[in-house]
Amino acid sequence: MKSGKIEGVIAEFENPAALIDAAEKMRDSEYTRFDCHSPFPIHGMDKAMGEKRSVLGWIVAPVAFLMVLVGFLFEGWTSTIAYPLVISGKPLFSYQAYGAVAFALMVLTSAGTALFGMLALNKLPRFHHPVFYSDRFAKVTDDAFFVSIEAKDAKFDEKETVEFLKSIGGREIELLIADD
C-alpha cells in the first residue's frame, strides 16, 4: 500500500479562522507550492496566502486594444477595397459606422481572452490532482478545511513538512501517495 511515490501532504484544520491563520504561517514560511481548500470562499484568504494580483488584466488589455483596431481596419478594408459598395450615398470610407463593429469585436475577443486566460492561468482543465489520493479529502466539499503542500516544492521533505504542518496546528496529517 505504501509503495507509491509521495506526491504531497495534506492537513486538516478545524474552521475557517484556523485555516486563515495557517495560510498566513505558510505564506511566511519558505514553502511556495501550497494551497488552501475550503467548502466556500473565505474573505481575506488571498491576502493571507500572499497571492499576488492576477496578471490577467495585462493580457486582456492589449488584446482589446489590438482587436478594436483590427475591427476598424477590417471593416475599412472590406468597404473600400474588397467589396466597395455605396450605401445611402455615403463615402466608401465611412469610418463613423465602424465604431459599433470594432467595439463588438473588442468585447467578444476580450471576453474570450478573459475566460480562456483565466482557465490557462488556473492550469485548467485538469483531470487529476494529488489531493484526490486522500479519501478524507472528499469532506472538503462539505465541512472540512485543508492545507496541501506538493512534493514538487523545493523545501518538501517527508518528515520535516509533516512536522511543520503539525506545528501550525494541522490535524489528521496525511501523505498523498500515488496509486493509493
Add this chain to the structure above:
Amino acid sequence: MKFDAAAFKLTDLNSVQVRSLGIGVLGLLLTVVGYFTKTEQFFFSYLTAYLFWVSIALGALFLVLLFHLTGTVWGVTLRRILETLMKVLPYMAIFFIPVLLGAHHLYEWSHVDVVAADPILSKKTSYLNITFFAIRTAFYFTVWYLIAAKLYKTSLAMDGGAKPEHIKTLKKVSAPGMIIFALTTTFASFDWIMSLYPHWYSTIFGLYFFSGGLVGTLTLVIVIGLYMNKRGAMDSVITVEHYHDLAKFTFGFIIFWGYMGFSQYLLIWYANIPEETIFYLDRWRGTWPIITMTVVLGHFLIPFVGLLSRNSKRNYTYLKYMSIFILIMHWVDIFWLVIPVLHTSGVRFCIFDFTAMAGIGGIFMWLFWKQLGKHAAVPMGDPKFEESLKHHNP
C-alpha cells in the same frame, strides 16, 4: 476645517465658506458687467455656467435615489455629501430667473415674428412659449424640491436612531422619485438646451445631459472628499476604498456618456435628415471642430484609458487631477452644446464664460459648505454605516 470624529461633525468651516462666497459674489458682479457691455454673450455664458452646476446637483439627486433603491453599502458614508449637493438644487431655481429674463436673447422660439414666418416653429408654439416654459421650469424645481426635502429630512431623522419606518419611507419616495426624476430631467434638458435650436430634436438628449452631469457629480465628490482629507477632515470615514468605488462609477458613467453621445451621433449621421444634421454641422464650422474633438477625446477617450487600471483609481494625486480634468471637460461639453448658437462661425471664449462659472459655482459651494456644517457630515445613524466604513475592494 476641523472634524469631530465622535459626532461626525465638521467645524471651523468659516474660511472655506467665506472664500466660496467671496468668489461667488465677485464672479457674479463681474458677470453683471457683461449684461451692460455684451448682453447676448452674458446670457449665453450665464446659461452655460448655470447648466453645469444644475447638472451636478441633479446627478447628486440621482445618486441618492439610486443608493436608497439599491440599498448600497459602500456609498453610505458618502451619502450626506451627495444629499447636501442635492439640497442645493432647489436654490438653483433662483438662479434661473436671469435665464427666464434673457429668454428673448437665448431662444429663437421666443421671437413671435420669426415663429410666424416659420411653418415648423409655428406648429410648436403650443409647447414653446414663454409662459409654458416658465411654468414647466417651476414645476421641475417644485418636484425636485419635494423629493430632495423628503429624502434629506428622513436621512437626518435617522441620525438620532434609525427606525424601520425611515428606511421604508426612503424607499417609498425613491422608487417613484426615480421615474419622476428621469422624466423631469429629460424635459428640463429639452427645454433649456434642446430648444436653443427649436428645429432640431433628439430623443436621447435627456440621457446625454444627465450622464454628463452624473460624471460631474462623481468627480466633484472625489475632489471635495480629497480636499477635506487633505485638511485632516473625514479621512477616517472616506477611505481609499470609497475613492476606488467613486472612480469605478466615474469610469462607468464616462462610458455611458460616450455611449449616449455616439448613439445620438450615429443615428443622425446615418439618417441624414437636414433638421437633425444641422446640430453637428454647426459644430463642424470654422474652428468648432477643435472643441468637438476636445469633447470626444477629453470627455471620453482620455478618462476611459486614464481610469482603466486599478492603481489609477487608488492614487490620490492622480485621481485628483483626473477628476479636475473631467470636471473641466464637463464644462467644455456644456459649452459645446450651448455656445455654437451664439458664435456660429467659430469658437470664441469670453471672460464672462469664466466669471459666470466662478459666480454661480462660488454661491453653489457656499450653500454646500453652509449646509454640510449644519448637521453630521455622514449619515451616522444609518444601519449600514458601520459596514460602509469597513468596505473593502477585493
